[in-house]
Structures are given as structure tokens and as C-alpha cells.
Amino acid sequence: MKALFITYNQAYGNEIVEVLENNGQRGFTRFDGVSGKGSVDGIPRFDNHAWPEYNDAIITVLPDDKVQPILSELKAKDEATPDLGLRAFSWNVENMY
Numbered sequence: 001m002k003a004l005f006i007t008y009n010q011a012y013g014n015e016i017v018e019v020l021e022n023n024g025q026r027g028f029t030r031f032d033g034v035s036g037k038g039s040v041d042g043i044p045r046f047d048n049h050a051w052p053e054y055n056d057a058i059i060t061v062l063p064d065d066k067v068q069p070i071l072s073e074l075k076a077k078d079e080a081t082p083d084l085g086l087r088a089f090s091w092n093v094e095n096m097y
Contacts, residue, residue, distance in 0.1 A: 001093040002067050006058045006074065007036065009045065009084040016058060016086075019073045028060035042085050055085070061093055 008016050010033075020028055034057050037044040047054035062070075067090050078086040 002090045004090045006088040008086040023070050028058050031057040
């Protein structure tokens with residue numbers, strides 16, 4: 001099993017959830033209105049007067065074989081609209097109940 005953590009500009013709306021659903025991933029937890037700044041050239045998203053945009057984030061636990069197809073779709077979205085910002089990370093899940 002893998003955990004997949006996705007951060008993305010709120011302008012994507014439900015598109016990220018649709019990627020998960022289209023790949024058969026039902027369960028997830030979404031965090032609305034998170035702030036941050038990209039590590040290389042990302043624009044700050046602090047939801048304030050100076051930096052009014054914000055991000056959302058999703059975490060989901062899924063079988064290993066579902067990770068790469070989802071990451072590929074997310075990467076294509078990011079490459080199509082790089083100014084919005086979208087990042088995804090996966091790691092091993094040791095235990096789960």
C-alpha cells in the first residue's frame with residue numbers, strides 16, 4: 001500500500017478528485033485552504049492580501065499499482081497549467097486498519 005499526498009491550487013476545483021475517481025480510488029481526505037510556497041519557483045499561496053490564492057490538499061491510501069497512473073495524469077495536468085501549481089508525493093504505508 002502507498003500513501004499519496006497531493007497539493008494543488010484551489011482553481012483545480014474537483015478535477016483532482018475526478019482523477020482519483022477515474023482511476024477507481026474512492027477514499028480520500030481533503031484539506032481545504034492550505035497555504036504554502038513551491039520549493040523552486042512556486043508562487044506563494046497564503047490566502048492573504050499580498051498572496052490571495054490558496055491551495056487544497058488530498059491524502060489517500062491506495063494499492064501500489066494505482067499510484068503511477070494517477071501520478072501520470074496529475075503530471076499532465078501540471079504541465080498543461082504550470083502556473084497553477086500541483087505536486088504529488090507517495091510513500092510506503094507500513095500498517096493500516
